[in-house]
Amino acid sequence: MHIFIDNKSGAPIYDQIYTQIKNLIISGELAENDSLPSIRGLAKDLRISVVTTKRAYDELERQGFIYTLPAKGSFVAPKNTELLREENLKKIEDHIAEIKQLAASCGLGINDIIMMLTLGDE
Numbered sequence: 001m002h003i004f005i006d007n008k009s010g011a012p013i014y015d016q017i018y019t020q021i022k023n024l025i026i027s028g029e030l031a032e033n034d035s036l037p038s039i040r041g042l043a044k045d046l047r048i049s050v051v052t053t054k055r056a057y058d059e060l061e062r063q064g065f066i067y068t069l070p071a072k073g074s075f076v077a078p079k080n081t082e083l084l085r086e087e088n089l090k091k092i093e094d095h096i097a098e099i100k101q102l103a104a105s106c107g108l109g110i111n112d113i114i115m116m117l118t119l120g121d122e
Helices: 013-027 039-046 050-062 081-106 110-119
Strands: 066-069 073-076
Touching (some): 013 039, 039 050
16 A cells, blocks of 8 residues: 655545545455455555544545554455435536536537537437
């Protein structure tokens, strides 16, 4: 597992860790019950505070992406299909909002967008 911290990003470091691990889980790159690096180990590798790494892991656990076993470590939680569905619906909504903005700037209406969507199926 490779986590990249972008110091020029406006996102907090814990959020960058959270987002990248979450995306690895959603994409299937990290499978159910895969072990994650220890909080201390990841903090050392990234040269960041243990507190920052712990905050990312705590958020992942709170959101149901991972679970922690005392003295064993953190692991990828069994996939909650409803949670994954909600994540994907949110992504679709974000893309639709972007499509609406682009369409408006091009003078396209809803019928034009629908036609473009249906042409993609042919």
